[in-house]
Amino acid sequence: MxxxxxxxxxxxxxxxxxxxxxxxxxxxxxxxxxxxxxxxxxxxxxxxxxxxxxxxxxxxxxxxxxxxxxxxxxxxxxxxxxxxxxxxxxxxxxxxxxxxxxxxxxxxxxxxxxxxxxxxxxxxxxxxxxxxxxxxxxxxxxxxxxxxxxxxxxxxxxxxxxxxxxxxxxxxxxxxxxxFEKYHLDELVSILESRARWGLTEDGIGNEQLAIIADAAAGDARVAIGILRNAARRADQSGTERITTEIVREAVPDGRREVRQKTVEQLNPHQRALYEILQDEGELDPGELYDAYAERVDEPKTKRTVRNYLAKMDHYRLVVADGKNRARTYRSR
CATH class of the missing domain: 3.40.50.300 (P-loop containing nucleotide triphosphate hydrolases)
Structure with missing residues (x-):
């Protein structure tokens, strides 16, 4: 495979x-x-x-x-x-x-x-x-x-x-x-076709399955390739010669989770502290979150820097920022 x-x-x-x-x-x-x-x-x-x-x-x-x-x-x-x-x-x-x-x-x-x-x-x-x-x-x-x-x-x-x-x-x-804009669905399918052609045996996966992967990735090539990789791994381990629709659907959450985990592993110590606090405490407003963060780290960054950290983590879908200004809250995704 x-x-x-x-x-x-x-x-x-x-x-x-x-x-x-x-x-x-x-x-x-x-x-x-x-x-x-x-x-x-x-x-x-x-x-x-x-x-x-x-x-x-x-x-x-x-x-x-x-x-x-x-x-x-x-x-x-x-x-x-x-x-x-x-x-x-x-x-x-x-x-x-x-x-x-x-x-x-x-x-x-x-x-x-x-x-x-x-x-x-x-x-x-x-x-x-x-x-x-x-x-x-x-x-x-x-x-x-x-x-x-x-x-x-x-x-x-x-x-x-x-x-x-x-x-x-x-x-x-x-x-x-x-x-750079997000990839369109057909563009992601084309990229996945090339990866499958180079990386898998001939007819290892069909266009229907590639389209399902591309749709699940929502324009993110990293996620799309992660799902394809997990699907290939599942098929290879089971001895199947072709990646089926069922295998693809099973691989979607694992592919997303793998990309997410790699992002978590790259967080700097301050971002990691913020992420862990939200995992432990649930939803917090900015003041509560900053106070908990300041207690957990030795040399806390400024509130402005922490806001930038949280914006970055929101972009990478690690945390959810709800509301605006004083009504804003943060929680882990």
Missing amino acids: IRDARVLQSQFIPDEVEHRNAEVNALSNTLKPIMDGQTGETSLLLGPSGAGKTCIANYTVERLRENVLDIDTRYVNCWQEYTRFQVLYRLLDGIGRTVDIHRRSTPKDELLDRLRGYDESQFVVILDEVDQLEDKSVLYDLYRMRNVSMILITNREAELFSQLDGRLTSRLQTCVRIL
Whole structure:
């Protein structure tokens, strides 16, 4: 049943992407100066989760690497690496400059100096979920480096710019914005057809079953691929040669749950505390939630930062925000 399991992973980068030609072309144009040895434009990829932002960023950078000799690239997931030190370390690690760096004792400025001193090639940096950065000053650090080109990925522009100081805002306001919409049903079916063709045996699944998966995913490619992967796993374990409608319907909740769990695992400690409080206590208003959060963590963030955290978790369907202003409440989904 399963011919190539890699294809059934959401992070797999295909050789050809579908239904995102305009976005690929727009991003390619921002990076085009690199082919002449110059720095590319800063780009901001915006849109809902599962709309292909990360895939397109990595795909476009890989195509660039095929045409440019002197280039280094690095992908950073800011869910997991959200401090200034972690980001700088990750970038230096990509160019082999971390041998004698100690995570606990090496000053952040030393990391920055090493990165500034690297001028052997152009350096393309993808910062995914960039609004998750605790210290946004690292964006200013990278913006000022003459050989660093940044691709920033976030869901909503407001969530990023509301956290920036005036210095950063004025610089990033001029970046190229590339908007991603949710996939339509037929687009998701087409994407799933390609994944099934590469990853499963011939006739392993039919269009009717793919349409059910696409409909259940509601425009989110990560969820769609997760359901397909779970359906293939179920069919493989049962020894069935074809994924039936019954298997697909059984795989839908597992596929959704798997994507949700991966998101939960990426939460930073403060978001995790908020999430666990809502799971333990049920529905809370903002004041009650913040008081419980402030008691649970050692160094609580500001109320504004907590609101941004909750907005992010609402976007990823981990919590539910009901009502507005003083009538607003939060609960776990």
